[in-house]
Amino acid sequence: MNAEVMAMGMNNELFKEADPMFADNARAYYEYARENDISLTHTLIHPQVNREKAQHEQKDANMALHLVEKKSDGIIVDGVRLLATQGGITDEILVFPSTVKPAGELDDPYSLAFVVPNNTEGLSFISRESFDQNKSTYDHPLSSRFEEGDAIVHFDNVFVPWEKVFVCGNSSICNRTFKETNAVVHMSHQVVAKNVIKTEFLLGTVLNIMDSIGIDGFQHVKDKGTEIMLTLETMKSHLYRSEQNATLDRSGTMTPDFEALNAARNYYPRVYPRLVEILRILGASGLMGIPSEADFQSPEIGMIVNRALQSKNLQGYERVQLFRLAWDMTLSAFGSRQMHYEYYFFGDPIKMGMAYFDQYDKEPYKQYVQDFLQQTTAVKPNFS
């Protein structure tokens, strides 16, 4: 969110197309958020009703968030948006300009970008049940610390003052915002940095599991470790290239090379489920034989489980701590959501992949092969 708000604030000319006020608003909000350390959630997508149809064609066309009225001091918006991660626990919510399908003026009322404080009258967050069960960091090493929450957001005729509006009923501007503000570049840079750290953590967990139960000498186990290492090194290389080739954009903002980041952000959702699968395969029954902290402290069974769950190099208590971590990365409610998150949070990887193919500069490679074919010494037969 910090990258998005910064990019929209710095490269704000796009918003001027509708009114210079919107560009000023984007810049002012960036400075406000920066100076006041505002934490933000955001909603990007329309509710999942019928993906074959545009918003104005939906059977309940007033359900998705839309513009109700323009007033002298602001706008009134009403309806539902998805899916606000950390929704209930941030300061403000940014309604992000998402692309509309099919792009067209009839969907203009649904094409909005604005920000409001989370306690704005008429705004409510409908949160999913928490995956943090209030257990210790031994029992739930990740979910006890990093549960984020996801929420459906309902706007009940919410008033948004003009100074907090960036796009108002303009599908053309919405569809171009990510790209033309460079928001997608700066967000991708953070995403790929996250991919590096996340893969390092996953690799470390897998390697510790290999050591602990003595499986690191088996060929297929090594090969699975290699798969994770290759992913890690690939992500690091993409990140490095993006920074090496960074240039100043038209606003004077140092901007990483998007080619490298775009490839990495498209690749990781495809490979992350495999990394999780590797952890599951190597952890095997150890991911289910995970007594709780209370079991280890029990006078009746503590000694038994400590002995029963010993490993090559660890006491039962230590081994279970490691395997509980692996379980919380893969099979717990928290771990399952992580996999789902990595697959979807930046958008549908299938649609992103199609867009990637379409925008890729394919001509040089086609020409490369055509040139080679032209170099033949064969005489073309005459079929006429």
Ligand SMILES: Cc1cc2nc3c(=O)[nH]c(=O)nc-3n(C[C@H](O)[C@H](O)[C@H](O)COP(=O)(O)OP(=O)(O)OC[C@H]3O[C@@H](n4cnc5c(N)ncnc54)[C@H](O)[C@@H]3O)c2cc1C
């Ligand atoms: C854990 C998690 C956290 C998230 N956090 C946030 C958040 O904080 N803020 C936010 O705004 N969003 C968030 N999202 C939502 C995320 O942006 C979406 O999941 C993503 O954009 C895909 O949209 P969708 O879920 O509506 O899937 P859909 O678009 O409904 O897709 C469902 C399926 O149908 C297929 N499909 C749909 N339309 C087409 C088409 N036109 N062509 C081909 N195939 C199609 C897709 O390939 C997919 O398999 C989060 C999602 C998850 C899972």
